[in-house]
Amino acid sequence: MKLALIGDIGGTHVRFALWQEGRPDALRVLATSDYPGPEEAIRTYLAGLDLPLAALDTACLACAGPVQGDLFRLTNNHWQFGRLALTHALGLRQLLVINDFAAMALGMTRLADHERLTVRPGRAEAGSPRLVLGPGTGLGVSALLPDGAGHWRVLPGEGGHVDLPLVTAREVALWQLLQRELGHVSAESVLSGSGLLRLYRASCLLDGRTPQLDSAAAVSAAALAGDAGAAAVLEQFCGWLGRVAGNHALTLGARGGVYLAGGILPHFAAFLQGSSFARCFVDKGVMSDYLADIPVWLATAEQPGLLGAGLALQAWSERSSA
Structure with missing residues (x-):
């Protein structure tokens, strides 16, 4: 079964989970300073779950900073990435990138x-x-x-x-x-x-x-x-x-x-x-x-940003398949 990944990337930590049955599952927290970018952190996350990269189908990354165009630079750490390049590197069908507090706001709707x-x-x-x-x-x-x-x-x-x-x-x-x-x-x-x-x-x-x-x-x-x-x-x-x-x-x-x-x-x-x-x-x-x-x-609430990222991915997938 193909899986959906959600991530909440802040200045200091990144939180990853799998979006399953309308909620985050298998939460892991990693330090952004330990990785050159999100691809390496995602590979580490999946390895910790004994999952191959090919298990992923879609993903939503909520990132701390303005989301404009293809290239994204985080405001408070060294990470930067191109959405299309990351999509191809991870073999994803779809990758959604949103602002971290947009995800946080969506999380507030489920409090x-x-x-x-x-x-x-x-x-x-x-x-x-x-x-x-x-x-x-x-x-x-x-x-x-x-x-x-x-x-x-x-x-x-x-x-x-x-x-x-x-x-x-x-x-x-x-x-x-x-x-x-x-x-x-x-x-x-x-x-x-x-x-x-x-x-x-x-x-x-x-x-x-x-x-x-x-x-x-x-x-x-x-x-x-x-x-x-x-x-x-x-x-x-x-x-x-x-x-x-x-x-x-x-x-x-x-x-x-x-x-x-x-x-x-x-x-x-x-x-x-x-x-x-x-x-x-x-x-x-x-x-x-x-x-x-x-x-x-x-x-x-625990991890409302991750919840919001999952809700954003779910709504986006529903619109894409409509």
Whole structure:
């Protein structure tokens, strides 16, 4: 029996699974740094399952970066590939390549109630767009648009690279330090794994403290353990995430709700729920009332990006055979 492969390729890890009976199966996680490109990683994945390359028929790869034309370059790692060349190298009948947060958005359409936490209560407006964003290796942003027939269309984008919004004097001071280091300071510059560490170091410099922590995980762990300096950094991170989410919700008209996803936030979910995220999300001057009823949820489901990749492949295959 010919098999369908699904992959969720981020900046740090790639997750592969087989799409069987409407769900991911045989999940494996590999480090992208261990392979020159997706072909070699896929061969390793299949070898680990004792499957020959010829077992594959179709595949969908959800990739972190803009999907345009045949050549794809990932934004936050060294991988690049041509869709047609990879299709031939793997002997596939069909290869679909989509944005990773387009897949994440599709995954949100299958969330069960127990797979999400409420970050900000509200009332989802039926028939309105929904926003999906979240920090991981980068900051992914996508949208779900209702099609009027009970289904959702995905609107991918690169909203993680918008300018970082500045409201308070401290945010301006932090931005000045970040701008000296980076030039352009995008939302992703702060709202990502490397960004949290960057924010911590800039905060230490601004406050005259010597940095003691060397990873995003260490910063969040110290914050949760009661370290006042790390907690202030994590609070700033959550507030900035709220501002960026609110900006995108205004632009999109996301009265149907906002999903927060990605690999970072579940590690400090309770902190996020008690942070200034909700206040900063709605703090938009004359448009604050527009955002007042929009609910925000944190997705806690396992591998929603892979699920979304499978759903995209399934829908694409159905259209191709129609």
